[in-house]
Amino acid sequence: xxxxxxxxxxxxxxxxxxxxxxxxxxxxxxxxxxxxxxxxxxxxxxxxxxxxxxxxxxxxxxxxxxxxxxxxxxxxxxxxxxxxxxxxxxxxxxxxxxxxxxxxxxxxxxxxxxxxxxxxxxxxxxxxxxxxxxxxxxxxxxxxxxxxxxxxxxxxxxxxxxxxxxxxxxxxxxxxxxxxxxxxxxxxxxxxxxxxxxxxxxxxxxxxxxxxxxxxx
Numbered sequence: 001x002x003x004x005x006x007x008x009x010x011x012x013x014x015x016x017x018x019x020x021x022x023x024x025x026x027x028x029x030x031x032x033x034x035x036x037x038x039x040x041x042x043x044x045x046x047x048x049x050x051x052x053x054x055x056x057x058x059x060x061x062x063x064x065x066x067x068x069x070x071x072x073x074x075x076x077x078x079x080x081x082x083x084x085x086x087x088x089x090x091x092x093x094x095x096x097x098x099x100x101x102x103x104x105x106x107x108x109x110x111x112x113x114x115x116x117x118x119x120x121x122x123x124x125x126x127x128x129x130x131x132x133x134x135x136x137x138x139x140x141x142x143x144x145x146x147x148x149x150x151x152x153x154x155x156x157x158x159x160x161x162x163x164x165x166x167x168x169x170x171x172x173x174x175x176x177x178x179x180x181x182x183x184x185x186x187x188x189x190x191x192x193x194x195x196x197x198x199x200x201x202x203x204x205x206x207x208x209x210x211x212x213x214x215x216x217x
Contacts, residue, residue: 030061035114038189055186101135121146
């Protein structure tokens, strides 16, 4: 390989590294705005079940903006009585409900380009994007963080401690001594998730030198 080719190789390598590290993922987490959300659904089947309620709130630095929260109930024809025992949402119980398209538009506008935080993010994002597709709307492509995965990063590496693959929101609430008064409501779960997110970031700041968003993923 000629000296020119070697120089080009290292130049391209340097470019790829510097471009990667200039990405905003390598900045302090509190420089960004987050939308913490939760969905209550008729069940857990991505194809047949539907969203009944969405709760979301905004978080900047380590502060939750309780004056700018979102709670939407959706008018859905599909209904599963078994799931009522979990979320308590009854069919035709007199709430002001939005049609799915209007709800998805409002949610998309609320989120904007913020980083999305949820507990078991994959489920919520899949249900939301399925709804967006049904309505012919663009799917969300925002960066996402999962508090269940983040919590695993706070645990010490020890042969005496066997990390679980996944941790429930109840387990995080118990760990951080958070009230579960409004558990299994979309907005209540979003609020618990936001508080857990703040606690986790504070713990990881002690573990990682110059903590970045990438460290939270």
